[in-house]
Amino acid sequence: VNQSQAGGQGSKPGDFEAVRKSVIDLLKQPDYDDGSAGPVLVRLAWHSAGTYDVETDTGGSNGAGMRYEAEGGDPANAGLQNARLFLEPVKRQHPWITYSDLWTLAGVTAIRAMGGPEVSWRPGRTDYVDDSKLPPRGRLPDAAQGAAHIRAVFYRMGFGDREIVALSGAHNLGRCHAGNSGFEGKWVNNPTRFSNQYFRLLLSEEWTEKTVPESGALQFASVDPVTEEELMMLPTDIALTTDPEFAKYVRMYAEDKALFFEDFSRAFAKLMELGIRRDAEGRVTNTDNEKGGYRS
Ligand code: HEM
Structure with missing residues (x-):
């Protein structure tokens, strides 16, 4: 697996096309499942966002909380460490991108690369975890139910x-x-x-x-x-x-x-935006950078 050279020699901050290219370059994984990292990247994007609760405005993709045990260790997220590992070389190559943007961008890129529709995607998520917004476990669907x-x-x-x-x-x-x-x-x-x-x-x-x-x-x-x-x-x-x-x-x-x-x-575009608020220019306004919590 030659992940380290994916997409050339890095990129300027904000060059999301370069990140997309690096993601496309790593999709082919002959020794993994059905030969592609694509499906598990789509699931990572979905699970990162699918914790959202409209009523309390908690959960969602902002913060990339799955990096930490509280969310990453939810049994519903078992297997998604593979997706996060696939993306590590991309993060090293484009260190300016946040994990929360990377996971969601990788999902929409994989969907398109596997023959699916273009999904509109906007950047601006932060990796800043606000403890008061941490979703409890059990928010993701249980496949045994109706x-x-x-x-x-x-x-x-x-x-x-x-x-x-x-x-x-x-x-x-x-x-x-x-x-x-x-x-x-x-x-x-x-x-x-x-x-x-x-x-x-x-x-x-x-x-x-x-x-x-x-x-x-x-x-x-x-x-x-x-x-x-x-x-x-x-x-x-x-x-x-x-x-x-x-x-x-x-x-x-x-x-x-x-x-x-x-x-x-x-x-899917709506799913990726859950809990993200933007101003008229599209800039994310609820990054909580000045409040408590911790940075990765
Ligand atoms: C895989 C449940 C909705 C995308 C899975 C797996 C389960 C599951 C149990 C297998 C995980 C594994 O064993 O590795 C559910 C339930 C859903 C739901 C109960 C809703 C009722 C969704 C949605 C998406 C999605 C909304 C994306 C839009 C995927 C993908 C996989 C997957 C791409 C394959 C992952 C892989 O190949 O590693 N899902 N899911 N699912 N799910 Fe869902």
């Missing part, structure tokens, strides 16, 4: 049903690892190519319950008729088809890839 839990978690972030289904389409990417989550396997055949295949498989396949031997976790399985590979769905994925309101959008996105890309792009 529609009511999914709604409770995503409504707390400020999303609605259509956005929830659109965001869930990220499960076109990557896989589950029994050692991380108890769940095992991939959702689609080509998990490093962003598409609406996840929605089509949710509807076209017959999903039967299966217990993961290593963990005892209950998930759903189906054998792909063409490749004869076993594919999987989480209980929360299946809930998108059994809940009538969610199912409407699953059908919509299964039929219309362009609409899915458009909705996903908007929802």
Whole structure:
């Protein structure tokens, strides 16, 4: 793995295109999972932001709190240390970028590089951790649960049903690892190519319950008729088809890839901005740099 030379010889502060290039250069990882760091980078971006709570204005990507045990050690974040390690050489090469900007920028860059939509992204997050904004553990969704839990978690972030289904389409990417989550396997055949295949498989396949031997976790399985590979769905994925309101959008996105890309792009951009306030010029105003807390 030649990560140290990714993207040339460093860059001027504010040259986010250079950072994007370094991220693209490290995506190919022949010895890791399905050959790409992309999926786990997308999950890092999502988990860094998905702790947000509208009501208390706590959590979110600002601060990159996952560097510390309180958040990084949340069992929901197991495996994301791989994503953070992939990005260390990029941080060394572009030391001016904050981790919180780097993690979110890497996510949107990976989505695009894997054939997904362009997601608009704005810089300005800081790595300044405000202890009063630290999210408690348990804010991220539990895959063993159903529609009511999914709604409770995503409504707390400020999303609605259509956005929830659109965001869930990220499960076109990557896989589950029994050692991380108890769940095992991939959702689609080509998990490093962003598409609406996840929605089509949710509807076209017959999903039967299966217990993961290593963990005892209950998930759903189906054998792909063409490749004869076993594919999987989480209980929360299946809930998108059994809940009538969610199912409407699953059908919509299964039929219309362009609409899915458009909705996903908007929802993911919103996710990356949760808890970030900006002035008219787009500068982040709630960096809390003058208040208590600690710097990395
Ligand atoms: C992987 C749960 C929503 C992106 C996973 C894994 C679980 C999970 C259990 C496997 C982790 C592992 O074992 O390594 C859930 C639940 C969700 C949800 C319960 C909501 C109800 C999302 C959203 C996104 C996302 C909104 C992004 C927009 C991903 C990606 C992976 C993944 C890309 C693959 C990671 C890899 O390959 O290492 N998710 N997820 N998920 N999730 Fe989700």
